[in-house]
Amino acid sequence: MEDTIAAIATALGEGGIGIIRISGENSKSVLKKIFKPANPASLENRKMAYGNIVDPTTGKIVDEVLCVYMKSPKTYTMEDVVEINCHGGMVPLRKTLELVLSNGARIAEPGEFTKRAFLNGRLDLSQAEAVIDLIKAKTYRTFDVALNQLEGVFSGTIKEIRKKLVDILVNLTVNIDYPDEDIEQITYEKLGLDLSNVLDDIEKLLSSADTGRIIREGLAVSIIGKPNVGKSSLMNSLLKETRAIVTEIPGTTRDTIEENISIKGIPVKLTDTAGIRETSDVIEKIGIEKSKESFNQADLVIFILDSSRELEDEDLEIMDLINPEKTIILLNKIDLIQKIKKEEILEKMPGVTLIETSMAKRMGIDEIEKKIVDLVYGGKISQNNNVMVTNVRHKDILEKSRQSISDAINMVNLHEALEFIEIDVNSAYESLGEIIGETVQDDIINEVFARFCLGK
Secondary structure (H helix, E strand, O other): OOOOEEEEOOOOOOOOEEEEEEEOOOHHHHHHHHEEEOOOOOOOEOOOEEEEEEOOOOOOEEEEEEEEEEOOOOOOOOOOEEEEEEEOOHHHHHHHHHHHHOOOOEEOOOOHHHHHHHHOOOOOHHHHHHHHHHHHOOOHHHHHHHHHHHOOHHHHHHHHHHHHHHHHHHHHHHHHHOOOOOOOOOOHHHHHHHHHHHHHHHHHHHOOHHHHHHHHHOEEEEEEOOOOOOHHHHHHHHHOOOOOOOOOOOOOOOOOEEEEEEEOOEEEEEEEOOOOOOOOOHHHHHHHHHHHHHHHHOOEEEEEEEOOOOOOHHHHHHHHHOOHHHEEEEEEOOOOOOOOOHHHHHHHOOOOEEEEOEOOOOEOHHHHHHHHHHHHHOOOOOOOOOOOOOOHHHHHHHHHHHHHHHHHHHHHHOOOOHHHHHHHHHHHHHHHHHHHOOOOOHHHHHHHHOOOOOOO
């Protein structure tokens, strides 16, 4: 028999209501020991009951609560579940939890409720992982993608690919084990076509991986440039509030400033860096070094030039440090007399994205936001497509499966023995099973659920 587990399921801190969740065969009996309902006939399945939590050793009332008992298997864990709705302060919650633990339950491990939902067959492993993403979602877009994964859209795609591989494996096995029987002989041409279809399915999923990672984790954007070119003004414009100090004095920003925002549903971690220039100021030097570290680690760099001043050595040095493929250059202050031509920049950095802006007049902000969205989705994937690879573990497995299928196709093209081809096809099938938890090892399962918070 599994232990009966319990934990505080709501966020720590003060609130109107705090919930203690109990799951396991003894959930109801634990509740009965400490709950005195106003109506003795209450505690029916899925009906809220009003009463008091009472310490059975002293008879003292601990809290006034609402409780609900939910009978298995139609619960989150597919076990008997009890939820106690206490007042939302830490004292009543902790006192009630202590009584629960001293009357037959043990404290749940991080993610143990969801782990039981997985082990009892309510969720597959990718759906369980989506629960974390759902909790941590910072934008509606992130939430939508996580919700689709929780509902099984992603795992359904994986299962369809595995079904195709099962059909291929069945044909291979029959032709290997019963070559003389009256069966349809497999041809290398048909085998190559079937494997290519599977490879296309995997490639399609992998094409969404970079976008999916950004949707899940956020796009790291670093704003760089010399002092006083408009970096802090851009940050304030994107945030739509005054966050960074803006003055005419160069070197105002001496440290990196980070803010999280949403741009068209994309979570963005925006970093305003110290202006990069030669300086004797020790503190400013430290800020400049942090600026360089920031843009080296960024997914996207926004490099701002003051177009009312001619290019200087410091501008050229920054250009040498950045990657044009992950850079947007802003020619700022276009409302003033221009000293820099677009052609001059494009000659030095061919193919770089160039946008003309004026932070003072809020010109070009919409274009910057649109370009960020275009870069994230890359034109390869629809913004409405919620079947995305958002998890690094899933991406690694898909890449491993892609390699196995590619190796199998190469052997098909060389007309190698079917036994060798079967090994690689089976390897891809087993690998994909790790995503949904059908072939995954216990240590991987434990690692996944260790990332959860208590009570979930």
